[in-house]
Amino acid sequence: MPFKQIRSLFKKFDSLRPPNEFLKTKIIVLIEEEIGILLKKEDISVAREIVYIKANQALKNEIFLKKEFFLEKLNEQGKPSLVKDIR
DSSP: OHHHHHHHHHHHHHTOOOOHHHHHHHHHHHHHHHHOOOOOGGGEEEETTEEEEOOOHHHHHHHHHTHHHHHHHHHSSOSSOSOSEEO
16 A cells, blocks of 8 residues: 555656756757757747747758658657747
8 A cells, every 4th residue: 555655656757847947948948959050049939839039030940851850859858848839
């Protein structure tokens, strides 16, 4: 009986996700390495597993072209997918 209670307690922690600051930093590093452009944390927002980037249209197009690469890199360590889309 006590093991079931402990297991249910730990089950709550299975679905924890890293804070948005961690994701923002990882996105900034990935974009800088792949495209060569440095973004600020203020240019990125994360809501409901979607990353929103505030930048000029040319940069957004470049990111969109490599969107699958970025999504794969962002989700490779997370058990549940951390990011489902980049806009």
